[in-house]
Amino acid sequence: MAAKSRTANRITETRGDKRLNITLLVVLGAFSVSVLYPLIYVMSASLSETSAVTSGEVWLFPIGFSTNAYTAVFESPLLFRSILNSLFYAGMVIAIGTFATMAGGYALSRRDLPGRNLLTFAFMITMLFSGGMIPTYLVVRDLGLLNTVWSMILPGAVSVWQLIISRAFFSQTIPHELLESAKMDGASDFTFFFKVVLPLSVPVLAVNMLLYGVTTWNAYFNGLIYLTDEELYPLQLAMRNILVQNTFDPAKMAGVDPTKIAEMQAIAGKLKYALIVIASIPPLLAYPFVQKHFVKGMMIGSVKG
Amino acid sequence: MTQMLNTNDGTASTDSAHKGGAASGSTIRSNRPVPLLKRMARSWQLYVLLLPSLIWLVLFAYLPMYGLQIAFKEFNPIQGIIDSPWVGLAQFARFFESNNFGPLLWNTISLALYELIAGFPIPIVLALALNALRQKYLSRSVQLITYAPNFLSVVVVVGIIMMILDPQIGVVHQALGALGFEAPQFLTDPGWFRHIYVWSGIWQTAGFSAIMYLAALSSVPPELHEAAKVDGASLFRRTLHIDLPSIMPIAVILLILSVGNILNTGFEKVLLLQNPLNLTVSQVIDTYVYEVGLKSPIPQFSYATAIGLFKSVVGLILLLAVNFFANKTTKSGLF
Numbered sequence: 001m002a003a004k005s006r007t008a009n010r011i012t013e014t015r016g017d018k019r020l021n022i023t024l025l026v027v028l029g030a031f032s033v034s035v036l037y038p039l040i041y042v043m044s045a046s047l048s049e050t051s052a053v054t055s056g057e058v059w060l061f062p063i064g065f066s067t068n069a070y071t072a073v074f075e076s077p078l079l080f081r082s083i084l085n086s087l088f089y090a091g092m093v094i095a096i097g098t099f100a101t102m103a104g105g106y107a108l109s110r111r112d113l114p115g116r117n118l119l120t121f122a123f124m125i126t127m128l129f130s131g132g133m134i135p136t137y138l139v140v141r142d143l144g145l146l147n148t149v150w151s152m153i154l155p156g157a158v159s160v161w162q163l164i165i166s167r168a169f170f171s172q173t174i175p176h177e178l179l180e181s182a183k184m185d186g187a188s189d190f191t192f193f194f195k196v197v198l199p200l201s202v203p204v205l206a207v208n209m210l211l212y213g214v215t216t217w218n219a220y221f222n223g224l225i226y227l228t229d230e231e232l233y234p235l236q237l238a239m240r241n242i243l244v245q246n247t248f249d250p251a252k253m254a255g256v257d258p259t260k261i262a263e264m265q266a267i268a269g270k271l272k273y274a275l276i277v278i279a280s281i282p283p284l285l286a287y288p289f290v291q292k293h294f295v296k297g298m299m300i301g302s303v304k305g
Numbered sequence: 306m307t308q309m310l311n312t313n314d315g316t317a318s319t320d321s322a323h324k325g326g327a328a329s330g331s332t333i334r335s336n337r338p339v340p341l342l343k344r345m346a347r348s349w350q351l352y353v354l355l356l357p358s359l360i361w362l363v364l365f366a367y368l369p370m371y372g373l374q375i376a377f378k379e380f381n382p383i384q385g386i387i388d389s390p391w392v393g394l395a396q397f398a399r400f401f402e403s404n405n406f407g408p409l410l411w412n413t414i415s416l417a418l419y420e421l422i423a424g425f426p427i428p429i430v431l432a433l434a435l436n437a438l439r440q441k442y443l444s445r446s447v448q449l450i451t452y453a454p455n456f457l458s459v460v461v462v463v464g465i466i467m468m469i470l471d472p473q474i475g476v477v478h479q480a481l482g483a484l485g486f487e488a489p490q491f492l493t494d495p496g497w498f499r500h501i502y503v504w505s506g507i508w509q510t511a512g513f514s515a516i517m518y519l520a521a522l523s524s525v526p527p528e529l530h531e532a533a534k535v536d537g538a539s540l541f542r543r544t545l546h547i548d549l550p551s552i553m554p555i556a557v558i559l560l561i562l563s564v565g566n567i568l569n570t571g572f573e574k575v576l577l578l579q580n581p582l583n584l585t586v587s588q589v590i591d592t593y594v595y596e597v598g599l600k601s602p603i604p605q606f607s608y609a610t611a612i613g614l615f616k617s618v619v620g621l622i623l624l625l626a627v628n629f630f631a632n633k634t635t636k637s638g639l640f
Contacts, residue, residue, distance in 0.1 A: 005445050012412070016539045016540070017539055017540040018539070019540075020437070020539070020540050020541050021437075021438065021439050024434050024437060024438050025440070025443070027434065027448045028431075028434055028435065028443075029445075029447075030445075031431070031447070031451060031511075032447050032450045032451060034508070035450055035454060035508060035512065036450055037452050037466070038465050038508075040466075041454075041469065041476060042465055042468065043383045045468070053474075054474070056472070056475075056476075056479055058475030059476050059479070059480075062458050062590070063588070069532060083346075090474075091306045096357075099355035100355065100358040100361060101358065103354035103355065103358070103405055104354065104355045104357065104358030104359065105358075107351040107352070107354040107355035108352060108355065110348075110351055111343075112348065113348055113351050113355075113461060114341055114344045114348060115345075117330065119355070119359075123358075123362060124365065124366075124568070126362065126366040127623055128565075128621055128624065129370075129617055130617065131366070131367065131368075131369025131370045131371075131372055131373050131534070132368070132369065132373070132594070132610065132611045132613035132614065132616075132617060133505045133591070133594055133598065133599070133609070133613055134372075134375075134594065134598045134606050134610040134613060135368075135369035135370070135372030135373050135596065135610060136365065136369040136371075136372075137599060138372050138375075138606065139365065139368045139369050139372060143364070154361070154364075154365070155365050156363040157361055158357075158358050158365075158367075159401065160362075161585070165359060169439075182461065188350055189350035189351050189354070190350050190353075190354075191619065210389070214456050215457070218456075218457075218458030218459070218460075218461075219458075220458070220459070220460050220573070221573050225595075225599050236458055236460045239460050239461075239464065239575065241465060242458065242524070243463070243464040244460070244467065250353070259590075265469050269474070271543060272464065272468060273468065274463070276465060276468070279458060279460065279461050280457055280461050282459075283456035283457060283458070284453060284456065286456070287453065303518070
């Protein structure tokens with residue numbers, strides 16, 4: 001900060017600028033390290049020898065090497081099940097949510113849709129005001145979804161914010177003339193949407209899929225209030241119970257085999273690190289993959305005109 | 306976001322001009338060349354495309370709003386939502402008079418304000434710094450690193466916090482011990498709760514929030530910088546007087562949104578960081594709604610709904626007020 005104000009008072013251009021640049025490098029470097037360090041630490045701990053983790057020796061790089069925590073996660077019926085559940089829920093929401101959002105967003109972007117403004121308003125108002133936790137819970141309960149996979153899929157299947165962003169994307173990128181010429185050639189609205197609009201909208205399609213996938217994979221709270229059957233738990237909820245609530249029951253995790261139970265007991269601490277890494281992999285993998293589209297799609301839909 | 310809402314207005318006006326100025330007026334409907342019903346029938350395929358999201362909207366957004374009426378009733382599971390007896394504002398009165406009201410409101414607002422004051426300027430500074438850095442490849446790598454944590458789940462972030470701040474084997478505890486300090490009880494000491502909540506949030510989201518600003522900065526014409534350079538302006542001056550003003554409109558909008566959401570503090574994360582020892586500062590309105598409405602063995606649906614409704618209404622009023630203020634002063638409100 002001191003360096004900054006000094007450079008401000010000096011007009012001697014190059015030297016002051018150089019000094020500011022160095023300050024920026026140091027500050028940005030420190031920030032990057034502080035962002036990276038926790039991630040590296042958790043990764044290292046999950047791969048170190050069990051004894052090094054329990055005694056707290058690991059601080060940056062792995063000490064020894066062992067993947068037994070990962071094997072334990074995949075061998076634990078309950079944890080493995082929760083990973084499969086999360087993949088299933090995310091896949092379903094990606095499919096249902098992306099389709100509903102693209103189709104609905106496109107319909108609302110059409111200037112010739114009767115009632116378009118009223119319908120758009122009906123969607124947008126829910127971003128400002130909602131029923132809240134308890135009334136939503138009662139709806140899910142009254143629909144008979146409690147403790148079913150649908151309670152993990154349907155309530156979060158459509159994001160109004162994403163729908164509005166997609167609508168803005170369509171109304172800015174699909175010219176009306178294109179529709180007119182397609183109509184001239186006898187295309188119906190369905191044909192136009194599926195054959196013309198969708199192929200032109202890959203960025204926003206990718207953004208929707210990424211956001212639905214990541215949001216669903218990351219969610220734990222719906223599971224907490226809607227599910228009682230542990231067989232249906234998503235990974236995040238199973239993790240929350242182990243990491244945060246510290247309710248770790250080796251017998252439940254490992255199944256009935258007594259040697260497995262003893263093993264599980266020994267690596268309980270390390271297992272937490274492995275779980276964190278496993279839960280972080282899909283979002284971290286998805287992000288560079290769709291990053292290009294993401295920034296592009298988001299910008300077109302939101303800030304850029 | 307602005308553009309999104311502006312577009313709405315823009316297209317709406319072209320729309321009505323196009324259609325003879327009657328988007329919603331029912332009186333002039335008969336004067337139209339093509340009657341509404343016929344136009345609706347012609348667009349049936351568009352309605353089919355809209356149907357999935359519309360069904361979702363009715364089921365999971367409007368039915369809960371209808372269910373809000375239990376905030377004014379004494380909900381009884383046997384009688385159901387409609388037949389339960391009305392009690393007027395009794396649930397609200399009970400909340401305002403309870404001893405929890407003051408602390409809950411204070412915890413919610415102070416946590417949110419702290420988050421806003423610390424969390425709002427940092428992405429701006431980060432974006433300005435990234436933009437000013439001469440080594441563009443370093444700027445890109447810093448961006449790539451700092452926005453990676455954004456997509457991590459709250460459970461993962463809180464998990465990492467707990468492992469690092471663990472009172473026995475956590476690295477922070479060990480490092481402080483090696484330096485001869487006694488590490489505080491980060492996770493259970495109420496004094497630490499707000500700092501941990503806010504700064505872990507900045508750790509996670511600052512890099513990503515900077516993207517918006519960086520996009521705005523990339524549209525600053527380079528001629529401005531060149532001209533200023535010729536006039537002898539230093540890099541710092543140029544950042545302050547060219548770059549900063551160019552991101553102000555976006556900053557104002559993001560500020561309005563954050564103030565409007567001030568009562569919706571990241572409740573899922575608060576719930577995870579909460580434990581019986583820090584409850585005095587970590588119990589916020591939303592976690593309290595969860596506690597009395599769903600977690601408790603005798604759930605009080607009506608009472609919890611009333612508390613939630615109180616929060617939504619105050620939040621909405623705040624949003625409208627800030628937006629009004631922004632429109633008056635800078636003409637850059639949301640709607």
